Amino acid sequence: MNNLITISLSINGVLEEVSIQPWRTLLEVLRETLALTGTKRSCGEGQCGACTVLIDGKAVNSCLYLAVEAEGKNILTIEGPIEGDPALGIIQQSFVSKGAIQCGFCTPGMVIATKSLLAENPKPSEDEIRGALVGHLCRCTGYVQIVEAIQDAASRLEQERGG
Numbered sequence: 767m768n769n770l771i772t773i774s775l776s777i778n779g780v781l782e783e784v785s786i787q788p789w790r791t792l793l794e795v796l797r798e799t800l801a802l803t804g805t806k807r808s809c810g811e812g813q814c815g816a817c818t819v820l821i822d823g824k825a826v827n828s829c830l831y832l833a834v835e836a837e838g839k840n841i842l843t844i845e846g847p848i849e850g851d852p853a854l855g856i857i858q859q860s861f862v863s864k865g866a867i868q869c870g871f872c873t874p875g876m877v878i879a880t881k882s883l884l885a886e887n888p889k890p891s892e893d894e895i896r897g898a899l900v901g902h903l904c905r906c907t908g909y910v911q912i913v914e915a916i917q918d919a920a921s922r923l924e925q926e927r928g929g
């Protein structure tokens with residue numbers, strides 16, 4: 767008996783069938799089974815936010831989320847497509863142009879968290895941005911450029927909507 771079960775996961779709009787042990791986390795399946803290594807593993811215990819993905823539009827720590835629980839839900843990772851929903855690409859451009867990336871290890875989680883924040887709150891205040899980043903650790907930037915990048919992304923997205 768190999769303990770494997772087969773599940774289907776909708777990742778970035780593509781249905782992926784995987785045979786996995788039922789206790790595997792979504793993070794492990796993304797990185798090790800599907801080679802989607804943009805989602806990072808740092809603490810592995812829900813403290814740092816590096817592994818953040820969106821599940822049905824909600825930011826979650828994929829290191830604490832069993833892959834089987836994600837079956838039937840829509841998973842978005844940093845590799846997600848930008849056609850039809852330019853937010854992911856615009857946020858990434860803002861992180862680059864504002865110098866919000868140094869080693870880059872926290873960046874995928876920060877970008878995904880930003881997508882979730884701006885979908886719910888298109889014009890967040892600085893306090894609201896900082897509140898949304900609680901649980902996202904960056905050892906390099908001191909967060910100032912990250913906050914600026916998120917403000918920049920919010921205004922670029924507003925322009926995109928014709929605001």
Ligand code: FES
Binds near residue numbers: 811816829
């Ligand atoms: S690796 Fe998941 S929160 Fe740190």
Ligand code: FES
Binds near residue numbers: 907
């Ligand atoms: S840029 Fe290095 S951890 Fe954030």
